[in-house]
Amino acid sequence: MASAALELVGFFLGLLGLMGSLVSTVLPFWENTAHIGSNIVTASGNVKGLWMACVHQSTGTFQCDTYNSILALSSDLQASRALMVISLVLSTLGLAIAVLGMQCTVCLESSGELKKRVAGVGGCFFCVAGFMTLVPVSWTTNNVIQNFYSPSVPATLKFELGDCLYLGIVSAVLSMLGGGMLALSFCEGHEGEGHRGRRYRGGGYPYPVGGGSVPVVRNPATMQMGGIGVNSRGHTLVRSGSGSSGGVHVKPLAAGYDVTGYV
Template sequence: MASSALQLLGFFLSLIGVVATVTATIMVEWKMHGHSHRIYEGLWMTCSVGHRTTCEFHDSLLKLSNQVQITRGILLLSLFLSAVALMVSTIGMKCTRFMDGRARAKGVVARIGGIMLMAAGLMTFIITSLYVKKVVADFHHSHHLHTFEFGKAVFVSWSGGFLTTFGGAFLTCQRC
């Protein structure tokens, strides 16, 4: 069985990763354009930053690009899976009182939660990478006055996926 300290490390890494993924999902800076007058496009709204900052929520789901719709959906699915995995992991960790009489079953539950966290982290990491790939492809194939670059939310999302995946890996360790 894994040590209690290793399980706690995995749980807290995953928790930090989930918080980073939530933060990235909410952030506006997924794409950016311009130098003096910046335009930020997020998954939920678009902001224009100049002398005055104005933000508008995306009104219609049908007006959004497929890239934004898919990224939204998979990030929300990843967050839902992460929430369920954190609850399952809590039940299976050695430091909790759930299932005290059955140590073997408790270890299996912790591993299942870790596998779920690894899957959620990989989903976040992969969909963020696909989003960046699309932004870079658009950058190379469009006129330079209409190009977007990826912003800070991408890095926050990558770090969230990375931390969630490695936290889940620590939770799945049986004899580390």
């Protein structure tokens, strides 16, 4: 059963996952130049990302160039771009939907069942977004490791894992973990509730959830001399004696009892 605190923790985890995925998508630190061998290079490091490639010169200058043609890119890079953008869109939608369905917000307060389902849908969006972030990050990590240990690739063309790959993995895990916490709202049941908002105890007599007046059933068999009756205001009429000399004592009913008219 998801509580308000659990939903709040899941929301912030999903928000951190969204921010980490955004940083990983924008920055070019997906692949770093591997400095192996005894060759002296004039550039202190080359980095590559989804949108640009940068060169860090030994003089301290940092120059970046964006990729000129989309069609000239490799298929894995194009797919990584698309998946990261879709992940950001889904995380943003999950963030907006989760705000509407969380218990700590005032949106959709009148319909409790719908509010819980909305929070669960937001959590599902976070889970899918985290999975879509994990796919291109893992794909790129595998390619970098295979090229690094491949003997056919020259040493000057070998790269190491960049910081954005580590950040992408952490962001994907945070998004899926936060989405799972929000998705627990689907498991929240309605224990002890009957039809039309009434609850049942013991013998099965319903009573309203919010208190209110108790329905009174009048039994004509008790409205006779020497018996006990119930008037329209919910009071007990006790007749004593016989004939016209008998008095009538009015006693109020105790609140919370279901009067059936049978004594």
